[in-house]
Amino acid sequence: MKSLPADTYVDGVRAGDRAVLARAITLVESEHPRHAALAQEVLTRLLPSTGRSRRVGISGVPGVGKSTFIDALGMHLVGHGHQVAVLAIDPSSSVSGGSILGDKTRMSRLAREPAAYIRPSPSSGTLGGVARKTRETLLLCEAAGFDVVLVETVGVGQSETVVADLVDFYLVLMLAGAGDELQGIKRGILEVADMVAINKADGDNKLAAAQARSQYRAALHLMRPGAEPVVTTCSAMEGTGIDLLWDSVESVIAQREASGALAQRRTQQQVGWMWAMVNDGLRAALRAHPDVAALVPCLEQDVREGRATPTSAALQVLGAFLPRTQA
Structure with missing residues (x-):
């Protein structure tokens, strides 16, 4: 997908242009890394609206x-x-x-x-x-x-x-x-x-x-x-x-x-949204980590065949992903 300039997205969405809105939604749904920064810029500028x-x-x-x-x-x-x-x-x-x-x-x-x-x-x-x-x-x-x-x-x-x-x-x-x-x-x-x-x-x-x-x-x-x-x-x-x-x-x-309950609910939802995105990012980073990717096939096979418990396999995955703590 060829991206539009940020101003075009922002102005088009605010004007209610359906074609631009559809492209803006496609932008935020994109999994391509180069679209992420542009999508967040557009969303941030549109937040007041x-x-x-x-x-x-x-x-x-x-x-x-x-x-x-x-x-x-x-x-x-x-x-x-x-x-x-x-x-x-x-x-x-x-x-x-x-x-x-x-x-x-x-x-x-x-x-x-x-x-x-x-x-x-x-x-x-x-x-x-x-x-x-x-x-x-x-x-x-x-x-x-x-x-x-x-x-x-x-x-x-x-x-x-x-x-x-x-x-x-x-x-x-x-x-x-x-x-x-x-x-x-x-x-x-x-x-x-x-x-x-x-x-x-x-x-x-x-x-x-x-x-x-x-x-x-x-x-x-x-x-x-x-x-x-x-x-x-x-x-x-x-x-x-x-x-x-x-x-x-x-x-x-x-x-x-x-009563103010709606404003409080939306505030809590925003914080929950932040942590949901953190969790999504951590899962994606873990899956993409080269050491984890190398370990996973063998560990999954070991768990399936009873040579390792799910807990011990999970600890090995986390050990490969997380930096070792210095003594």
């Missing part, structure tokens, strides 16, 4: 209809004058590294809206279904003038709690009538969710959705007494319940703004 959006993470059990829901929610928001960015994290293949990247086809109405921008990104195996550069992409979208940023994650799992570290509000979509209502969601998700919404509450499924809502409310009251998330129902297909759902999202975020 960030922080003014509603950041909402959306997860859900398989088959819950996340993309259809986001399409309906996005259309509702656009209809009320919002500029909406959707960061759709697609599952990457563990074999080829490729991803589906089909969200634009699943959000057909929203994809045609001038006030909306959908950016699919491969998760590349990142914990929590959040692409490693999702945070930077979110900042770029804010600087481009989007006042609502929706982060759609890969799917529910214990690691999905990672998304809570970069959004203001975390919404989990669930289904009714799929067996044990509490089996499809992990405890870790329940502990960080700000809202549980039972989707597909339409037709013959309305009664089952209402029953599921009661079950979740009872379970969450026991698990998080005094801090229960909102539990509601909606139908993305019919568009019902979407307006009340978003009103609840706005109400919770507004309360956090007024």
Whole structure:
């Protein structure tokens, strides 16, 4: 990819130029070392133009209809004058590294809206279904003038709690009538969710959705007494319940703004982000270290065949990577 001058990125993003925004996102997603410094310069210069959006993470059990829901929610928001960015994290293949990247086809109405921008990104195996550069992409979208940023994650799992570290509000979509209502969601998700919404509450499924809502409310009251998330129902297909759902999202975020909790949350997220980048950098440096690279194949074989314990092998890797302490 041929880079643009930093001024072109900064001015283009601030002007809301979609073509420049797309290239800026590609720049921050790049793994090429020569792009890193330019990407950080662009982000640093754009920081004063960030922080003014509603950041909402959306997860859900398989088959819950996340993309259809986001399409309906996005259309509702656009209809009320919002500029909406959707960061759709697609599952990457563990074999080829490729991803589906089909969200634009699943959000057909929203994809045609001038006030909306959908950016699919491969998760590349990142914990929590959040692409490693999702945070930077979110900042770029804010600087481009989007006042609502929706982060759609890969799917529910214990690691999905990672998304809570970069959004203001975390919404989990669930289904009714799929067996044990509490089996499809992990405890870790329940502990960080700000809202549980039972989707597909339409037709013959309305009664089952209402029953599921009661079950979740009872379970969450026991698990998080005094801090229960909102539990509601909606139908993305019919568009019902979407307006009340978003009103609840706005109400919770507004309360956090007024109390100072939102500012504190974002500050903590920034520090967490810093350490996440440190950890990523250390892992990359360890893997690239020539002494480690020479050791790893033999050590892995020794662990597989029982000649070495994982702990002793890990200590050898660290010993090759870290400088020896002088006595």
